[in-house]
Structure formats: structure tokens, C-alpha cells
């Protein structure tokens with residue numbers, strides 16, 4: 001046994017891992033005659049003891065008791081509200097079909113109503129006269145997550161179908177600011193339940209993607225974070241260089257797959 | 268009354284998916300501590316650990332049917348799911364620093380903040396805290412093998428299953444992770460020659 005071979009074995013030796021008896025005794029014999037390798041073994045053993053202490057210290061830790069209650073509640077909701085949902089990929093496809101159908105009918109009805117309104121009320125403002133295009137909103141199961149930082153989408157109500165002037169060219173995310181409590185909130189703005197007077201920008205996709213596609217999934221979460229003001233530059237916002245190192249608040253929209261999909265800045 | 272605690276994990280999962288709430292409760296009680304501790308040891312944050320634990324079991328309720336008992340134990344499956352949630356959460360937090368509302372959050376952002384120590388003089392509590400911080404400062408791919416193999420006492424085989432890699436990879440990452448830990452726990456004066464970490468001793472570690 002040489003020092004190099006000993007080095008390959010020293011962690012396993014210190015962790016008391018299974019190894020051939022002959023190899024073990026050769027390694028130990030080497031360490032008795034090699035000061036350097038003996039020191040290595042002692043340090044590895046100390047590391048093992050330190051890790052064992054840490055493991056023992058954390059051994060009894062577990063999630064808070066109320067989590068079981070929350071999960072049970074979520075489970076009940078799931079099984080009462082959607083008793084056949086577990087094996088129903090076909091059903092969910094069917095329900096999506098119906099949602100699309102309902103949205104389409106609404107669109108037709110509102111377009112007709114809009115045309116009628118335009119002919120009946122010529123003094124309407126430009127924005128109101130524009131053909132209206134519905135923006136789909138998330139339809140999600142009740143999400144039991146009660147985390148402080150996460151905000152679950154809610155069931156859409158009647159105002160959940162949003163309308164936007166249909167002739168507008170598609171816009172890149174711009175530093176447009178929405179009053180979060182305004183009546184014509186974006187669907188993504190409805191995700192937040194912070195009933196405050198905060199002002200937020202629109203959600204901007206991270207890594208290219210459609211924000212609406214994210215919220216149209218089964219759920220998703222908004223995580224409130226703080227980040228460097230300098231990050232604003234990446235999204236095309238002007239940054240006061242004197243406040244470059246300060247933090248700003250932002251909401252990150254995380255999809256059901258756990259990936260961060262979009263961000264908005266909050267003031 | 269059915270004694271659910273006599274059922275295997277797989278039986279409990281099957282019952283849970285069929286609508287048996289007690290099966291969910293038993294499965295949760297049996298498996299949540301490992302999931303919670305894994306998330307806590309990976310993130311250093313109680314709130315992340317709680318979120319992840321909740322997400323893992325919500326996922327199991329929603330997608331439990333994707334578990335294939337042929338491919339490994341449910342406990343490993345749950346840790347694999349927890350790992351995905353933790354890593355994604357850490358990636359978000361790496362991009363964006365957390366709000367830090369409870370003062371305990373020191374997980375992912377704890378780079379190089381370890382007090383390189385005279386560990387010989389440390390009390391048990393100090394040793395634990397120093398080691399905890401050293402583990403948290405490891406890059407995630409090394410941290411996860413330390414958490415699984417050293418702190419959770421998961422076998423190499425199961426760890427490989429959870430991480431989706433070969434056993435040899437687990438072994439070599441653990442070796443490297445331990446060398447990194449020793450480097451981090453080494454007194455400041457020997458950090459200069461940290462390059463040879465894997466063949467030098469960490470004199471201060473007790």
C-alpha cells in the first residue's frame with residue numbers, strides 16, 4: 001500500500017464502510033508507518049464525528065404539526081371536489097375543451113355586443129370601440145399551500161375574463177406600471193392576494209415564454225423576493241446609479257414544475 | 268379500525284390514491300421527517316424545508332400514480348422529488364436573494380462565511396454549527412451526497428437512485444465533498460495551500 005492508494009481509501013476507512021478485511025488491514029498498517037497518512041485518517045475520522053454530531057442533532061426535527069392538517073384538508077378538498085380527478089387525464093382534457101368552448105362563446109357574444117354597442121353609441125372612446133380580445137385566465141384547483149410567501153391562484157370569477165384592445169401590436173415588456181388594485185387587472189395581477197396599495201409592473205417572462213401559459217397550468221406560486229436594483233437593468237428599466245446597490249422587491253412566478261417563469265417588480 | 272401502520276409504503280400509497288385519508292396521514296407521518304430534514308439540510312432554511320415538504324406531499328396526492336415500485340422504494344422517490352423542489356427553489360433564490368423574514372435564512376447564500384476555526388477548542392454545539400455551515404456552503408452537487416450519505420444515512424445504492432447517477436459517481440462526489448469540507452474547516456493559515464486539500468490534513472478539525 002502506498003500513500004496514493006491510501007488516499008483513495010481514507011474516506012471509506014474513516015466512515016467505517018464495508019471493505020475487504022485484507023485491504024483494511026493493509027491500509028491501517030500503512031497509516032501506522034506513515035505520519036502523513038495517519039494525520040489524514042485522523043482528520044477524516046474527526047470529520048465523520050462532526051457529521052455524526054450534526055446528524056444526531058437534527059435527527060428529531062420534522063415538519064410542524066399543522067402541516068398534516070393542511071395536507072389532510074387539501075386531500076379532502078381534492079377528493080370531494082374532484083372524486084374522479086386522479087385517473088382522469090381524459091376528463092381534464094374534456095374540461096379544458098369546455099373551457100375553451102365557453103371562452104369562445106363569450107368571445108363571440110362580446111364581439112357581437114361590441115359591434116352593436118359601436119353602432120348604437122358612436123361617441124364611445126377609442127379604447128372602448130376596439131374589438132375586444134379575451135385574455136384567458138388561470139383555472140386552477142384550490143391550492144392548499146398556506147405558505148407565507150406563496151400566493152396561489154384563485155378560482156376565476158366573472159371578472160376573470162379580461163379584455164384588451166385587439167388591434168394593439170404585441171408589446172415587449174416595457175416599464176409599464178399597473179395599480180395592482182385597479183379594476184382592469186391583468187390575470188397575472190390577480191394571482192396576488194396582497195391586498196395592499198403596492199404598485200407592480202406587468203409580469204415579464206424569464207428565459208422567454210408566455211406568462212399566460214404559466215398561469216394556465218394547474219397552479220403555480222408567486223414568491224416574494226428582494227433583489228439588487230441593478231437587476232432592473234436586465235429588464236430594461238432605468239436605474240439610478242446612486243441607488244444601484246439597493247434592493248427592490250419583486251414577485252417571481254414559479255410554475256407547477258418549480259421553474260421561475262416570470263417576474264414583476266413591486267413598489 | 269384498520270391498523271395502517273402495518274401497511275407497506277406501497278400499500279398506503281395505493282390506498283391514498285383510492286381516497287383513503289388515513290393512508291395519506293400514515294404515509295405522511297412515516298416519510299415526512301426524512302423529506303423535511305433533507306430539505307432543511309440542503310437549504311438551511313426552515314421555511315424552504317416546510318414549503319418543500321408540503322409540495323412533495325401535494326405532488327404525491329396529485330401524481331402519486333407515476334411512482335413505479337419496480338424502480339425503487341417510495342422513500343427514495345420522495346427524496347428525489349424533494350431534491351428537485353429544493354434545487355429549483357435554490358436556483359430561484361440564487362438569482363434573487365430571499366426576503367429573509369425570520370432571520371434564520373442562511374442557507375444558499377452562505378458562501379465562504381465560515382469562520383475558519385480553531386476547532387479543537389469548540390464545544391459540541393459550536394462544532395455542530397460549524398459543520399452545518401460548512402455543509403451548507405458546499406456546491407449543491409456535493410452538498411446533496413453529504414446530506415444523503417452522511418446525514419441521512421442513505422446507502423450508496425439508494426443515493427444513486429435518488430440522484431439518478433451511477434454508484435461510482437456517488438462515491439467519488441462524496442470523497443470530493445469530504446475533501447472540500449476539510450478545506451473549509453481548516454484554519455485560515457493553511458487555506459493558502461488548499462489546492463492540495465485532498466492529500467493534506469485539516470489540522471484544526473476536532
Ligand SMILES: [Zn+2]
Pocket residue numbers: 002003004006030034036037
Ligand atoms: Zn502514506
